[in-house]
Amino acid sequence: MIIAVDGPAASGKGTVARALARHYDLPHLDTGLLYRAVAAAVRRLELDPAREADAVAACDFDDLTLADPALRTDEIGQLASIVSAHPLVRAALLRRQQRFARQPRGAVLDGRDIGTVIAPDADAKLFVKATPATRARRRYAELQAHGASMSYDRVLADIRARDRRDMRRDVAPLVMAVDAMLLDTSFLSIEASVQKAIAMVDGRVGRGTGEAQA
Numbered sequence: 001m002i003i004a005v006d007g008p009a010a011s012g013k014g015t016v017a018r019a020l021a022r023h024y025d026l027p028h029l030d031t032g033l034l035y036r037a038v039a040a041a042v043r044r045l046e047l048d049p050a051r052e053a054d055a056v057a058a059c060d061f062d063d064l065t066l067a068d069p070a071l072r073t074d075e076i077g078q079l080a081s082i083v084s085a086h087p088l089v090r091a092a093l094l095r096r097q098q099r100f101a102r103q104p105r106g107a108v109l110d111g112r113d114i115g116t117v118i119a120p121d122a123d124a125k126l127f128v129k130a131t132p133a134t135r136a137r138r139r140y141a142e143l144q145a146h147g148a149s150m151s152y153d154r155v156l157a158d159i160r161a162r163d164r165r166d167m168r169r170d171v172a173p174l175v176m177a178v179d180a181m182l183l184d185t186s187f188l189s190i191e192a193s194v195q196k197a198i199a200m201v202d203g204r205v206g207r208g209t210g211e212a213q214a
Contacts, residue, residue, distance in 0.1 A: 017110035031111035039079035115177035
């Protein structure tokens with residue numbers, strides 16, 4: 001079973017995807033980490049993230065890189081949003097993501113183009129969203145917890161800027177697949193969001209609600 005989870009930054013898609021992977025006992029891939037790994041390599045090599053050739057040169061990284069906590073910093077996230085807009089970068093990482101999705105038992109993948117490009121034949125597709133203000137509050141609280149000093153207004157501005165880049169890029173823009181199920185987490189707790197996601201997936205694949213995969 002392949003489950004595709006898409007949505008904008010800080011919508012809760014990663015939390016939902018990880019919970020679905022645990023519930024159905026499936027491997028999980030946060031595809032955004034691939035682009036963050038490219039961004040980190042660009043920074044380390046002192047390359048230009050806006051230059052496609054430089055970003056492509058940073059695409060050859062070891063999978064062990066994905067476990068580096070530094071990839072989850074806001075700075076790397078901003079750079080990742082820039083490098084992910086390059087068509088050749090997306091092409092370079094496409095096969096890697098599709099290979100993960102096509103494991104014998106399936107997988108859960110979250111990102112921005114899973115249901116439309118990476119796994120258009122996924123058994124269940126979710127599009128997780130929340131208002132920009134809600135997402136900014138979540139990201140702001142997360143940054144504060146890690147000791148980062150960034151104002152809420154700056155976080156909100158960054159969220160909106162990333163949305164514009166993700167939705168307006170020429171290749172694989174952030175868009176809800178026509179057969180995806182919408183999950184709005186704006187006013188839901190983490191637990192409620194997860195339970196609703198499980199119920200939606202169960203309903204789509206014809207399973208009894210709450211029944212885990214054997």
